Amino acid sequence: MVMNMKINDLVTRKKYNNDILFRIIKIEKDKVILKGEFFRLIADADIEDLTPLEIRNKQKVVLPFISVEKNVIKGRVLHLDGDAYYLKKALDSYKEYGIDAVGYYLKEENMPLMIKTYLEKHQPDILVITGHDSYKINENRYDINSYLNSKHFINTIKEARQIIPSKDELVIVAGACQSYYEELIKEGANFASSPTRANIHLFDPVIIASFVACYRINQEIDVEYILSSTLSKGMGGIETKGKARKTFIVGGK
DSSP, X not given: XXXXXXXXXXXXXXXXXXXXXXXXEEXXXXXXXXXXXXXXXXXXXXXXXXXXXXXXXOOOOOOOOOOOOTTEEOOOEEEEESOHHHHHHHHHHHHHTTOOEEEEEOOGGGHHXXXXXXXXXXXXXXXXXXXXXXXXXXXXXXXXXXXXXXXXXXXXXXXXXXXXXXTTTSXXXXXXXXXXXXXXXXXXXXXXXXXXXXXXXXXXXXXXXXXHHHSBTTSBOOHHHHHHHSSSOOEEEOOOBOOBEEOXXXXXX
């Protein structure tokens, strides 16, 4: 049964106690390349190490509820993603939250080159910069060269902050699995991954951006509550204000 596996089949890995759900994206003889179905993770495995998962057993991810006041205009989101598959899932989730979001699939190294164009075109309230990343275990965690793509996320933040320096005017959510959290925050992110170098769920940046989009502009966001509402609990952040604005009509009901 294992040997009949094909591209796009859902599997788990026996070696890791079947902890993460993957989708097969490439098969090379007895090796397969896997992409996390919900975690921003690329891995390889021996084909004999895989356990196939039947579609009917796949659990649906339940996004946390976000309370929204009546008569508010939610903040707008610009989402840059280094993975087209994850981007589509992210945009579907913004729709579920009723948030105006536009997204672009870009290789991480191209994000710093394109951010000025997209910021000027869309004038977002919230910027999400994510994709794939990884930390080389046993390397210096405070050395940028220990990370796969953190330097590209950092450079994108730097470019964005050259255009919009204020952390209240533009809220930035940045990072992916195991990213260099301290440097992302230092360079201007409001929220970032990952303080513990953990793998993050693909919806974690979406959840944070959506909370920010729904909080009122005059509200101090409950950062600890938002971080605890993420699915991986693998992100951190700083004090931040919301981006939603209430509408008023004089004499109206």
